[in-house]
Amino acid sequence: AQTVTQSQPEMSVQEAETVTLSCTYDTSESDYYLFWYKQPPSRQMILVIRQEAYKQQNATENRFSVNFQKAAKSFSLKISDSQLGDAAMYFCAYKLISNFGNEKLTFGTGTRLTIIP
Amino acid sequence: DAGITQSPRHKVTETGTPVTLRCHQTENHRYMYWYRQDPGHGLRLIHYSYGVKDTDKGEVSDGYSVSRSKTEDFLLTLESATSSQTSVYFCAISESGTQETQYFGPGTRLLVL
Numbered sequence: 001a002q003t004v005t006q007s008q009p010e011m012s013v014q015e016a017e018t019v020t021l022s023c024t025y026d027t028s029e030s031d032y033y034l035f036w037y038k039q040p041p042s043r044q045m046i047l048v049i050r051q052e053a054y055k056q057q058n059a060t061e062n063r064f065s066v067n068f069q070k071a072a073k074s075f076s077l078k079i080s081d082s083q084l085g086d087a088a089m090y091f092c093a094y095k096l097i098s099n100f101g102n103e104k105l106t107f108g109t110g111t112r113l114t115i116i117p
Numbered sequence: 118d119a120g121i122t123q124s125p126r127h128k129v130t131e132t133g134t135p136v137t138l139r140c141h142q143t144e145n146h147r148y149m150y151w152y153r154q155d156p157g158h159g160l161r162l163i164h165y166s167y168g169v170k171d172t173d174k175g176e177v178s179d180g181y182s183v184s185r186s187k188t189e190d191f192l193l194t195l196e197s198a199t200s201s202q203t204s205v206y207f208c209a210i211s212e213s214g215t216q217e218t219q220y221f222g223p224g225t226r227l228l229v230l
């Protein structure tokens with residue numbers, strides 16, 4: 001079974017600085033997606049960024065970028081120029097690509113990010 | 118933002134009572150999912166649907182049932198609520214199951230006393 005591990009339960013960063021959140025996963029499959037979701041205090045789950053495993057290029061979305069290391073099964077999220085609105089719980093998630101179309105998201109346990117003004 | 122609503126947003130109930138949570142979407146997406154979120158576990162899949170009247174179990178389906186009579190609505194029922202079902206419940210949708218990102222509703226906080 002696939003597992004997703006986020007080894008940093010909490011992290012903090014000074015406003016305007018850069019922070020990297022770690023995620024590792026375990027799978028024997030070769031075709032899958034990886035996601036970072038953000039959950040602010042409102043509890044809404046918001047997609048931050050998505051990476052297709054078959055793409056070597058790391059995904060970027062404005063201040064958010066990933067470092068995807070497929071061989072190492074590592075998928076870290078880098079947040080540049082941290083803002084107060086980035087404060088949230090961040091979840092890493094894995095989704096297998098299959099022919100059945102029913103594959104669930106497997107989530108890590110989350111990293112709570114605090115932004116220090 | 119994807120058009121997903123959940124009702125109720127908050128509910129307190131007693132052990133042994135039936136509870137139904139509703140997820141409603143306006144995106145006409147085929148796939149709908151119910152997850153629960155608990156501390157230390159992230160989100161875990163309860164049930165999902167891949168079409169009207171087509172549903173299947175997830176990893177934590179015991180004690181839950183679902184129904185989907187219309188594309189836009191996916192109901193989650195706790196037949197006899199237990200304290201272990203106290204959780205935050207999220208509905209998610211995706212256009213297809215293979216390629217598409219899942220988008221989440223705002224969540225329902227359920228407390229079973």
